[in-house]
Amino acid sequence: xxxxxxxxxxxxxxxxxxxxxxxxxxxxxxxxxxxxxxxxxxxxxxxxxxxxxxxxxxxxxxxxxxxxxxxxxxxxxxxxxxxxxxxxxxxxxxxxxxxxxxxxxxxxxxxxxxxxxxxxxxxxxxxxxxxxxxxxxxxxxxxxxxxxxxxxxxxxxxxxxxx
Amino acid sequence: xxxxxxxxxxxxxxxxxxxxxxxxxxxxxxxxxxxxxxxxxxxxxxxxxxxxxxxxxxxxxxxxxxxxxxxxxxxxxxxxxxxxxxxxxxxxxxxxxxxxxxxxxxxxxxxxxxxxxxxxxxxxxxxxxxxxxxxxxxxxxxxxxxxxxxxxxxxxxxxxxxxxxxxxxxxxxxxxxxxxxxxxxxxxxxxxxxxxxxxxxxxxxxxxxxxxxxxxxxxxxxxxxxxxxxxxxxxxxxxxxxxxxxxxxxxxxxxxxxxxxxxxxxxxxxxxxxxxxxxxxxxxxx
Numbered sequence: 189x190x191x192x193x194x195x196x197x198x199x200x201x202x203x204x205x206x207x208x209x210x211x212x213x214x215x216x217x218x219x220x221x222x223x224x225x226x227x228x229x230x231x232x233x234x235x236x237x238x239x240x241x242x243x244x245x246x247x248x249x250x251x252x253x254x255x256x257x258x259x260x261x262x263x264x265x266x267x268x269x270x271x272x273x274x275x276x277x278x279x280x281x282x283x284x285x286x287x288x289x290x291x292x293x294x295x296x297x298x299x300x301x302x303x304x305x306x307x308x309x310x311x312x313x314x315x316x317x318x319x320x321x322x323x324x325x326x327x328x329x330x331x332x333x334x335x336x337x338x339x340x341x342x343x344x345x346x347x348x349x350x351x
Numbered sequence: 352x353x354x355x356x357x358x359x360x361x362x363x364x365x366x367x368x369x370x371x372x373x374x375x376x377x378x379x380x381x382x383x384x385x386x387x388x389x390x391x392x393x394x395x396x397x398x399x400x401x402x403x404x405x406x407x408x409x410x411x412x413x414x415x416x417x418x419x420x421x422x423x424x425x426x427x428x429x430x431x432x433x434x435x436x437x438x439x440x441x442x443x444x445x446x447x448x449x450x451x452x453x454x455x456x457x458x459x460x461x462x463x464x465x466x467x468x469x470x471x472x473x474x475x476x477x478x479x480x481x482x483x484x485x486x487x488x489x490x491x492x493x494x495x496x497x498x499x500x501x502x503x504x505x506x507x508x509x510x511x512x513x514x515x516x517x518x519x520x521x522x523x524x525x526x527x528x529x530x531x532x533x534x535x536x537x538x539x540x541x542x543x544x545x546x547x548x549x550x551x552x553x554x555x556x557x558x559x560x561x562x563x564x565x566x567x568x569x570x571x572x573x574x575x576x577x578x579x580x581x582x583x584x585x586x587x588x589x590x591x592x593x594x595x596x597x598x599x600x601x602x603x604x605x606x607x608x609x610x611x612x613x614x615x616x617x618x619x620x621x622x623x624x625x626x627x628x629x630x631x632x633x634x635x636x637x
Contacts, residue, residue: 205396208476208487209403213411220479235362243369247376251393252400252476254483254513254523257385258377265370298481305482308381311528312482313549319481 192237196244200225204248218318219325220297221333222249223264227293227326228334230268231275231285232341238268255301256308263301267293282338283331290330291323298322390516394491397475397519401489404475435505442507442585442608445570446537467581469618470494472502475519482549484527485510488617491518495621499579504617507585507608508532508573512619520619524611525586526554533577534586537570539563545571545586545605554587557602565592565603581623 203222211219222245230238246261253260271289278285298319306312379385412424472494476487490496492515502509502522510530514521525532530547534556541563543556556571569589575582591604 201396205400205403205476207479209400210407210411212477212479213404213407214414218479218481236365239362239365239369243373246373249479250380251389251396252487253478253480254485254521254527255478255480256377257380257389258373258375260480261373262370262377265366265373269366301480302482304377305480308377310482311549313528313552315552318550322481 192233193240193244196241200241200245201248204245204252207249208252216325218322219329220294220322221329223267223294223297224290224326224330224333225337226264226268227271227290227330228286228337230271230293231289231334232337235268235272238272239265242268255305259304259308260301262304263297266300267297270296282334286330286334287327290326294323294326295319386514393514394516394519397487397489397491397516400487401473401475401519404473432505438608439506439585442570442588446572446583446585448538467620468622469503470496470621472496472520472617472619474614474617482528484524484530484547484549484611485513486522486524486611486614486617488520488522488619489518490619491516491520493517496520496619497621501580501584501620501623502617503584503620504609504614506610507587508580509609509611509614509617511579522617526607526611532580532586533574534571535574536563536565536589537572539565539569541565542574542576543600543602553590554605554607555602556589556605558600559602561594561596561599561601563601565589565594565601567592571605581620 200222203225207221211221226238226242226245229241242264243261246259246264247257250257250260271293274292275285275289278288302312302314376385380389470490472488472490474486475489478485486509488496488502496512496515498512498515500512502512508525510522510524510527512520513523523530524547525545526547526549528547528549530545532545533542534545535542536556536559541559543559545554545556548554559565567589571586571589573580573582573584573586585608587605587607587609589603590606592601593603594601
C-alpha cells in the first residue's frame with residue numbers, strides 16, 4: 189500500500205491541477221476527475237487503498253481551493269467508506285457496480301463536503317451546489333475511467349497463472 | 352480473533368487515523384495556523400497552474416469555441432473588448448445621470464473618476480469546491496499584490512485578494528456565499544449590502560431602506576462604506592425587486608456585470624489602501 193503512495197501523490201497532484209486549470213473551464217457540468225479516480229480506486233482495491241487516495245487527493249485539491257485544507261479529504265474518505273460498505277452487498281459486475289456507486293459516491297461527497305463547510309461557519313446554499321449535473325456527468329464518465337484503471341492495473345500487476 | 356476481524360479493525364483504524372489527521376489540518380487551516388507551511392506548496396502549484404492553463408488554452412478554445420479560424424477568434428476578442436468597453440462606458444453614463452439628478456451641485460466632482468494603479472493578471476485556475484467561488488491568478492506579492500486588494504475586470508468588480516503568495520494569488524469572488532460588498536444604487540442613491548449567492552444563484556442587494564424606490568435596470572455600485580472597496584465601481588444591475596411592506600428593509604436581485612465563468616484577465620488595484628479594521632477593535636483603543 190505504501191508503494192502506491194509514490195504513484196498516488198504525483199498522479200493526484202497532476203489531476204488536481206488538471207481539474208482546476210483545465211476541466212473547470214470546459215462545459216463538462218462540474219466533472220470532478222479526482223473524485224471519480226478515488227471512487228474507482230476504492231472499488232478496485234478496497235477501503236485502505238481508497239482511504240489513502242482520498243486523503244492525498246483531498247489535500248491537493250484543498251491547496252487550490254478556498255476551502256480549509258482537510259475538508260475535501262474528509263468528504264472523499266466518507267465517500268470511500270460508503271462505497272466499500274455498499275459494494276459488499278451488490279453484484280460484482282464491472283458494468284453495474286460503477287454505474288451505481290459513482291452517483292452514490294458523488295451524493296455522499298457533496299453532502300459531507302457542504303456539511304463540513306456549513307459546520308465551519310461558511311454560508312452554504314444547499315439548493316445551488318451543482319450536484320445534479322455532477323451526478324449525471326459522473327455516472328457517464330465513471331465507466332470509461334473505471335475500465336481504463338482496470339486495464340492499467342492488469343498491465344501493472346498481471347494476474348499470476350500457474351502452468 | 353480471526354483474520355477477517357483483524358483486517359476489518361485495521362481498516363477502521365486507518366479511517367480513524369486519516370480522518371483525525373484531516374480534522375487537525377482542517378482546524379489548523381481554518382484558524383490560519385498553517386498558512387506559512389502550505390505557502391511552500393501553494394506558490395509552486397500556482398506557478399505550475401499558470402503553465403498548465405496557458406498550455407491548455409488551445410485545447411479549451413478547440414472544445415469550447417469554433418474550430419480553428421484564428422482570425423475569427425481575434426475578431427471575436429476585439430469585438431468582445433469593444434463591447435466590454437462600451438458596456439462600461441454606458442454604465443458610467445448611467446451613474447453620472449443618477450448623480451446629476453440627485454446631487455446637481457456636486458456633478459463636476461462626481462464625474463471625476465479616481466485613477467487607480469492596476470496590475471494585469473491572468474486567471475489560471477478556478478475553485479472546484481461545490482460551495483466556494485474563487486479564482487487563482489498569476490500575479491503575487493512580487494508584483495505588489497497583497498491580501499485585501501480589490502480585483503476588477505473591464506466590466507466591473509470581481510472580488511478581493513484572499514491569499515497572496517510570491518508569484519500567485521487567490522481571489523474570492525463577489526459571487527461567493529461569504530462575500531459582502533457595501534453598495535449603493537445609482538439612481539435612488541440608497542445603500543445596501545450586496546451578498547454573493549454562490550454557485551448558480553444570483554447575487555442580491557439587501558438591507559435597502561423601504562423608503563428607496565429601486566428600479567429594475569438600476570446600476571449597483573460599490574459605496575466605499577467600510578473602506579474595503581473603492582467607491583463607484585460597477586457591481587451589476589437590478590433585475591428583480593423584492594419589496595414587502597411588512598418588513599423593515601427591501602432587497603433586490605442583482606445580475607453581476609462580470610461573467611465570472613468567462614474571466615480570463617483581471618486587474619488588481621494595488622494603490623488603494625483598504626481600511627484597517629483593527630482600529631475598531633476595542634482591544635486596540637487606548
